[in-house]
Amino acid sequence: MRISMLAERTGVPVATLKYYLREGLLPPGAATARTQAQYDETHVERVRLVRALTESASLSLAAVRQVLAALDNPPSSWHELLGAAQHALLLDEDRRANGAPSPRPAPDGEPDQWVRRATRLARSRGWHCDEDDALVVRLADQLRAADTAGVVFTDDLLDAYARGCETIAAADVASVPEGAAAAMRQVVVGTLLADPLILTMRRLAQQQESAKAAARRTTGPSAPSRSRSAPA
Amino acid sequence: MRISMLAERTGVPVATLKYYLREGLLPPGAATARTQAQYDETHVERVRLVRALTESASLSLAAVRQVLAALDNPPSSWHELLGAAQHALLLDEDRRANGAPSPRPAPDGEPDQWVRRATRLARSRGWHCDEDDALVVRLADQLRAADTAGVVFTDDLLDAYARGCETIAAADVASVPEGAAAAMRQVVVGTLLADPLILTMRRLAQQQESAKAAARRTTGPSAPSRSRSAPA
Numbered sequence: 491m492r493i494s495m496l497a498e499r500t501g502v503p504v505a506t507l508k509y510y511l512r513e514g515l516l517p518p519g520a521a522t523a524r525t526q527a528q529y530d531e532t533h534v535e536r537v538r539l540v541r542a543l544t545e546s547a548s549l550s551l552a553a554v555r556q557v558l559a560a561l562d563n564p565p566s567s568w569h570e571l572l573g574a575a576q577h578a579l580l581l582d583e584d585r586r587a588n589g590a591p592s593p594r595p596a597p598d599g600e601p602d603q604w605v606r607r608a609t610r611l612a613r614s615r616g617w618h619c620d621e622d623d624a625l626v627v628r629l630a631d632q633l634r635a636a637d638t639a640g641v642v643f644t645d646d647l648l649d650a651y652a653r654g655c656e657t658i659a660a661a662d663v664a665s666v667p668e669g670a671a672a673a674m675r676q677v678v679v680g681t682l683l684a685d686p687l688i689l690t691m692r693r694l695a696q697q698q699e700s701a702k703a704a705a706r707r708t709t710g711p712s713a714p715s716r717s718r719s720a721p722a
Numbered sequence: 723m724r725i726s727m728l729a730e731r732t733g734v735p736v737a738t739l740k741y742y743l744r745e746g747l748l749p750p751g752a753a754t755a756r757t758q759a760q761y762d763e764t765h766v767e768r769v770r771l772v773r774a775l776t777e778s779a780s781l782s783l784a785a786v787r788q789v790l791a792a793l794d795n796p797p798s799s800w801h802e803l804l805g806a807a808q809h810a811l812l813l814d815e816d817r818r819a820n821g822a823p824s825p826r827p828a829p830d831g832e833p834d835q836w837v838r839r840a841t842r843l844a845r846s847r848g849w850h851c852d853e854d855d856a857l858v859v860r861l862a863d864q865l866r867a868a869d870t871a872g873v874v875f876t877d878d879l880l881d882a883y884a885r886g887c888e889t890i891a892a893a894d895v896a897s898v899p900e901g902a903a904a905a906m907r908q909v910v911v912g913t914l915l916a917d918p919l920i921l922t923m924r925r926l927a928q929q930q931e932s933a934k935a936a937a938r939r940t941t942g943p944s945a946p947s948r949s950r951s952a953p954a
Binding site: 538542545546569572573576579580612615616617618619625626628629632633635636638639640641643644646647650651652653654655656657658659660661662663664665675676679680681683684685686687688689690691692693694695696697698699700701702703704 | 770774777778801804805808811812844847848849850851857858860861864865867868870871872873875876878879882883884885886887888889890891892893894895896897907908911912913915916917918919920921922923924925926927928929930931932933935936
């Protein structure tokens with residue numbers, strides 16, 4: 491198909507497609523004349539992925555390039571492919587969050603108390619991670635920020651957060667489709683779009699749990715029992 | 723204590739304390755001379771709350787006023803107090819997210835498909851809510867945005883998110899301290915500061931679940947079983 495049809499199929503204007511071509515985000519079509527090229531279904535899929543990454547997920551061009559590079563030279567395993575997608579996401583999130591790299595462990599290599607706590611927390615759930623893992627460092631930064639604000643997260647509370655996240659993440663991973671491009675799209679865009687949704691659900695669930703707790707306080711222990719046990 | 727001591731105790735500069743006083747965020751002290759007033763421990767606690775709300779939680783002045791009004795005229799129940807704190811939070815989040823009110827149900831009162839889906843989802847977990855609940859409307863907006871971006875959240879996936887959020891919210895509610903001011907602070911500031919922390923944990927858990935899924939694929943069903951069952 492010509493570029494005008496590619497634009498029609500994807501809903502992306504021709505000018506934007508030409509920008510994708512110039513930036514190397516879209517491989518060139520097969521030249522059929524000096525100023526014409528033919529595009530195929532792989533181009534349609536690629537354009538949709540690039541648009542989802544740049545528009546819905548608001549990834550930077552650098553992060554989009556990382557995702558596409560992983561797709562064009564796929565790692566040997568599905569897990570590594572997801573890792574590449576997640577890595578592109580992480581870089582962009584850190585850039586947006588603070589515009590600067592997170593504080594790293596002290597120069598003498600001794601991780602600070604927050605990095606140690608984040609690592610201990612992750613390992614207590616059986617999560618394999620190192621103290622210099624980018625996500626562990628981020629978690630440590632967030633614990634430090636809460637402490638500065640005078641908010642205490644107890645070990646029990648953090649363990650409950652981790653259990654809730656395991657339920658969420660297991661479903662995330664189970665929902666990833668088979669094809670490499672579709673998987674990348676789901677991991678990057680799906681993770682980002684589900685973030686605010688999960689936070690909304692947390693607030694809805696807080697309302698319910700708070701109402702349940704209030705009912706328990708009002709009616710006392712002899713009230714008809716509405717089970718308090720943590721949801722499976 | 724004098725205002726200089728209040729500044730020392732709270733770490734908030736005198737100029738900021740005077741601003742709090744002018745804006746009515748801090749009740750006046752007991753006048754001891756034409757230009758002097760005495761402050762007590764209730765002022766210390768109030769200053770810490772206001773600072774946490776404005777700085778750590780970045781709430782608007784309007785939202786801080788809502789929180790303080792609920793504190794000064796406490797609703798009859800603990801649950802309603804939490805509701806007031808959550809409501810202040812919601813207003814600010816909506817303002818920051820889009821600067822405009824969310825789309826409401828169509829004028830004929832018929833909720834759109836996303837509102838219906840959000841309501842159905844909440845009710846399927848036994849959560850009591852109405853279709854015009856601000857959180858349900860927000861959830862509907864987020865589902866609509868994902869659909870526009872071509873990301874499909876299946877009912878199973880959303881149900882898993884809701885279960886994860888129940889685990890998280892039950893721990894949130896259990897962690898709320900007894901005193902009204904401390905409770906407000908924990909709900910508003912703790913909820914906001916835990917949000918990014920929970921999203922980081924989701925990514926850490928995704929890594930683990932992805933590694934487990936990869937191991938299952940590589941080693942096949944006869945490998946030493948590493949239980950796949952959802953975390954309790």
